[in-house]
Amino acid sequence: MTDFPEAPIYEHLARLGKVLSAPVRLRLLDLLDQGECTVEELAQRGGLPLKNTSAHLQQLRAAGLVATRREGTRIHYSLRDREVSGFLGRFQEFAEERMSDLRAEIEEHLGRDETVGAVTGPELEELLRGGEVVLVDLRSPEEYEEDHVPGAVSIPSRQLEERLDELPWDMTIVAYCQGPYCVVSPRAVRVLNGTGRQARSLRGGYVHWKRRRDTG
Amino acid sequence: MTDFPEAPIYEHLARLGKVLSAPVRLRLLDLLDQGECTVEELAQRGGLPLKNTSAHLQQLRAAGLVATRREGTRIHYSLRDREVSGFLGRFQEFAEERMSDLRAEIEEHLGRDETVGAVTGPELEELLRGGEVVLVDLRSPEEYEEDHVPGAVSIPSRQLEERLDELPWDMTIVAYCQGPYCVVSPRAVRVLNGTGRQARSLRGGYVHWKRRRDTG
């Protein structure tokens, strides 16, 4: 077997890798990055059985990535601190940079045009400073209420079609959803561009923006 | 099963986690961070069978973490670019920060006094500027020749005892080995302190220092 003196240390280190090696756990971490959640909410939004969810959350907790808070009979999970969010962003960025099949999958999933034409964080700042842009938050009113990008107006994605007349023809529209791999904003951008407007998606959605704000 | 629309993306993302979930692969990455290596060298230094080593290297290559270069019948592996080195550092740092059992393991492995008393990168710069320090490279002459911290003198760890008289009594001695989890420099520090000198280890050894130089 492996017999170098540092072996036990790498054994421990690998535990972090193991935790990040299950798709479900990475998904849960991204959900938690959008805000505190109960086990049931996470199970629902992650689309997997409750017991399964709980088991994965235990592993995340054992690795020191998430924290729990009890409120009555419910247990609320959240990322343990901001550095977890920052690390998660770095992890995803790094993976996207060098795994070309991952990039291909993202483009296929979100739509090629909407992916490459997406607005990055610094670009958004620039656009907001110029004032030539309307920023649209497509998430639920509750999510918008809890926190949103300053200057954004709330138009939940389901109401987009019926509230189209609130959106201008002569300014760029930037739309964002939860992110980082959410389809909602690319879809909305397609709709808006279909009406002849100038719309772009915010790369990585709310989560990426928040990571940038909180961890630089 | 898992049935949310972003599932295939997280599936791909998890491949990076999987690659980082085996102790052997993390070890190989750290070895590669010290410089280019052939498969045989890696197998030897990692203390595992050749075929096994090759299999792991394939996985690292599939994930875009390492590059290969053929020279005659040998194949030389190296980290694909500097960002891999930087990410690796971030990964280890993050793991050490929040997994207390990992910290405990490191302290036990390297020695408690030598770990907490270790010199960090910025501290070393400060000490070198002041000129009140002797920096000792404990690695092999070949490794020293290829690259070393500016200002370091080469005293391979095996020669330390017989070359003790080259080291001063009135200055702090900072010693480093390959790192980041190498026992050589903590051991040397114990020997030096045993003679009554003032010695400290460089935290993370050559690898940490190089990561700092190359990726900031």
Place this chain on the structure above:
DNA sequence: TCCTTATTCTAATAATCGCTAGAATATTGG
């Protein structure tokens, strides 16, 4: 206290991954 709800713990099965042996490939030197 007892019942209900939310979650975790325990244990068993199913899927995945690491390891290793044998065959295959690629390059160099004769």
Place this chain on the structure above:
DNA sequence: CCAATATTCTAGCGATTATTAGAATAAGGA
């Protein structure tokens, strides 16, 4: 072209991990 060396590919076994059902725990309300 053949032999030698370095490495990779293929396949099967063994170990680890995910999943999930059932029992257990913990808090809140009747």
